[in-house]
Amino acid sequence: AQSVAQPEDQVNVAEGNPLTVKCTYSVSGNPYLFWYVQYPNRGLQFLLKYITGDNLVKGSYGFEAEFNKSQTSFHLKKPSALVSDSALYFCAVRDYKLSFGAGTTVTVRA
Amino acid sequence: EPEVTQTPSHQVTQMGQEVILRCVPISNHLYFYWYRQILGQKVEFLVSFYNNEISEKSEIFDDQFSVERPDGSNFTLKIRSTKLEDSAMYFCASRKTSGGDNEQFFGPGTRLTVL
Numbered sequence: 001a002q003s004v005a006q007p008e009d010q011v012n013v014a015e016g017n018p019l020t021v022k023c024t025y026s027v028s029g030n031p032y033l034f035w036y037v038q039y040p041n042r043g044l045q046f047l048l049k050y051i052t053g054d055n056l057v058k059g060s061y062g063f064e065a066e067f068n069k070s071q072t073s074f075h076l077k078k079p080s081a082l083v084s085d086s087a088l089y090f091c092a093v094r095d096y097k098l099s100f101g102a103g104t105t106v107t108v109r110a
Numbered sequence: 111e112p113e114v115t116q117t118p119s120h121q122v123t124q125m126g127q128e129v130i131l132r133c134v135p136i137s138n139h140l141y142f143y144w145y146r147q148i149l150g151q152k153v154e155f156l157v158s159f160y161n162n163e164i165s166e167k168s169e170i171f172d173d174q175f176s177v178e179r180p181d182g183s184n185f186t187l188k189i190r191s192t193k194l195e196d197s198a199m200y201f202c203a204s205r206k207t208s209g210g211d212n213e214q215f216f217g218p219g220t221r222l223t224v225l
Contacts, residue, residue, distance in 0.1 A: 034213060043114075043201055044153070044216040090153065096166045097143065097155040098203075098214060 002027045004074075004091045006101035014109055019081040021104045023074045023091030032094040033074045035065055038103075039087045047089075050074060061085070081108045112136045114217035116202050122223045126191050131220045133185045133202030142185045143203040143214060144177065146170070153201065159185065192224045 004025045013019050025031050035047040048059025055067045065076045076089060086108045091101040115134045123129050135142050144156040157167040159177055176188045185204075189196055199221050203214040 036216070043116075043218040044203075046213045046215065049213055097158055097168075098145075098153075099155065100153040102152045 001099075002031070002093045002095050003099055004033075004093045004101040006089075006091055006104045008104050009102070010105045010107065012107045012109065013081050015083050016080050019076075019078040019085065019106065019108070021076040021089045021091075021106060023076065023101060025072050025074055025091075025093050027093055031074075033065075033067065034092045034094060034098065035059065035063070035074075035076050036090045036092060036100075037087050038090065044090065047076070081106075083108050083110050114202055114204055114215050116200075116217035116220050118220060119218065120221045120223070122225065123192055125194055125224055129189050129192055129222065131187045131189075131200050131202075131222070133187070133217055134183055135185055135202065135204030136206075136215055137183070139204035139206050139215070141165075141205040141207075141214075142177075142179070143205070144187045145201045145203065145216075146198040147201065147219075148195075148198045156187070156200075189222075192222075194224050197222055197224045 004023055006023050033050040036044040037047055038044050047063050048057050048065055050057050050067045058064045063078050065074055067074050089104050092098040117132045142159040145153050147153045155168050157171045157177055158165045174190045178186050199219045201219045202217040205212045205214045
């Protein structure tokens with residue numbers, strides 16, 4: 001079965017500092033990896049995906065993610081975090097369905 | 111930009127009652143999904159639907175659950191006899207084609223509270 005793990009429940013950073021949200025995956029075959037963000041009382045919003053090609057994927061709102069096959073990781077990054085980036089972030093892997101990680105709560109303090 | 115919509119935003123029901131959660135997927139999408147998120151837990155897959163039939167379902171999706179696309183635009187999730195543990199946020203999602211590079215687009219969710 002395909003799965004992802006998010007080792008950190010919470011990440012706290014100061015505004016303007018780099019933000020990293022970690023994700024590792026376990027798949028058989030080529031992974032289809034996704035990041036979604038959930039703001040309070042809102043649905044899941046798609047940020048970016050890795051299917052094939054460049055290991056560095058750029059997405060919405062200035063986010064990017066780096067696919068690392070040797071480390072089976074797909075960490076989400078943003079060079080300079082904003083207070084408005086505070087939300088719940090989910091990594092997911094797809095076969096016929098999305099399998100989500102447990103989520104990481106990001107708090108960006110002013 | 112087209113989006114997935116869900117109604118109601120919040121549904122409160124008594125244990126044992128039937129509920130129907132409604133979703134309107136993006137109009138040219140062909141694959142439809144229901145997920146749920148119990149408070150404080152991860153988002154879990156319930157069921158996928160394509161070509162007017164269930165294509166996959168999880169162990170959560172037992173005989174109390176059913177899905178339907180009654181009119182070519184709505185996609186519904188019915189819970190026949192709700193239990194307390196059905197209280198959760200239910201998300202509908204849709205996807206355009208079967209390609210692995212297609213992302214799923216999620217609705218805002220329906221919060222179901224079973225009393």
